[in-house]
Structure formats: structure tokens, C-alpha cells
Amino acid sequence: MAKLIVKKYQNKNEKSSALNKWYGRILYTETLSTEDFVKHICEHGSPFDRATIMGVLMAACDCMIELVKDSKKVRLGDLGTFYLSAGTKGEEKEEDFGADNIERLHLRLMPNHKHSYPLDSVSLRKSASFRGIEQLAGEDKENKDGETDGNEGA
Numbered sequence: 001m002a003k004l005i006v007k008k009y010q011n012k013n014e015k016s017s018a019l020n021k022w023y024g025r026i027l028y029t030e031t032l033s034t035e036d037f038v039k040h041i042c043e044h045g046s047p048f049d050r051a052t053i054m055g056v057l058m059a060a061c062d063c064m065i066e067l068v069k070d071s072k073k074v075r076l077g078d079l080g081t082f083y084l085s086a087g088t089k090g091e092e093k094e095e096d097f098g099a100d101n102i103e104r105l106h107l108r109l110m111p112n113h114k115h116s117y118p119l120d121s122v123s124l125r126k127s128a129s130f131r132g133i134e135q136l137a138g139e140d141k142e143n144k145d146g147e148t149d150g151n152e153g154a
Contacts, residue, residue, distance in 0.1 A: 003131045005029065027133055034058075068107065080111040080119060 005027040011018045032040070038053045046053065064074050064082055073083040087104035091097040111119030118127060 003129045005133055006130050007133045075112070078112050078117045080109050083108055083110070 006024040007027040008022055008024055011021050011023060013019060034054065034057060038050055038057065041053050042048075042050055048056075060076075067074050068082060068084045071084075073081050075081040085106045085108050086102050087106070088097075088101045089103055091101060111117075113120045113123075118124065
């Protein structure tokens with residue numbers, strides 16, 4: 001079973017009420033390219049070849065960007081709905097607000113909570129397992145010896 005790697009850190013912000021408290025961040029081991037993602041899909045027994053999968057993904061990206069910029073939301077099956085949100089600066093008078101007040105656009109994903117992928121925060125937390133970064137060195141040594149660590153906690 002895959003495990004998320006958690007790195008602990010201590011809040012050192014002296015202005016924060018959480019000063020010196022410990023928190024965790026997910027540590028990512030790599031960012032897969034589109035080609036790597038396509039290869040992974042092919043390795044899962046896809047009936048489609050690499051070129052077909054790559055073409056579909058490229059067309060999906062192009063079309064999604066076109067559609068969200070046309071004030072549409074795009075639902076990708078059980079994954080969720082992609083949409084744009086805006087960061088704007090305010091004006092005192094309604095008539096003074098215009099396109100120049102839009103400072104940022106963000107592509108968002110709202111997970112679909114009603115179907116086969118449990119992508120809401122509570123479901124993801126329940127289904128994920130974690131390991132602390134400090135466990136990796138010992139785990140690699142044990143795995144080379146043919147044993148497993150059996151440790152699910154961070």
C-alpha cells in the first residue's frame with residue numbers, strides 16, 4: 001500500500017500564536033511528467049497505446065482551459081469539477097469596479113463527493129496511510145533484507 005511521506009516542522013514565526021508548535025507537511029518525492037503519467041496508465045493494462053492516451057490528455061487540457069475561460073465548469077467524471085475563481089480588489093462604488101479589478105485567476109478542483117472516488121478531506125484522511133520522513137532510511141534498509149516495516153504512523 002502506498003504511503004504519504006510526512007515531514008515535521010516547527011513554527012518559528014514569532015508573530016504567530018502557534019509559535020513553537022509542531023506541524024506536518026506532505027513531502028513529494030517527484031513530479032511526474034505527462035509522459036510519465038501516460039506510461040503509468042499504459043502499465044495498468046490500458047487497451048490504448050501511449051500516443052492515443054497522450055493525445056486525449058492534451059486535447060482534454062486544451063479544451064478544459066478554453067471552457068473554463070468561457071465561464072464554464074468542467075466535470076471530469078468521478079474526479080471532480082474544474083472551474084476558475086478570481087481574486088479581485090474592491091472599489092467604493094459599483095460603477096468603479098471593472099475588469100482591471102481582477103488581479104488573479106485560479107484554476108480550482110472541487111472533488112466529486114458522490115461517486116466512486118472518495119476525494120473529500122475526511123475520506124482521503126481515512127483511506128491514506130502515512131510515514132514520517134525519518135522512517136525512510138530504516139525502511140529502505142529493511143526492505144532490502146526482504147522485510148517490511150509494518151509502521152503506518154507518522
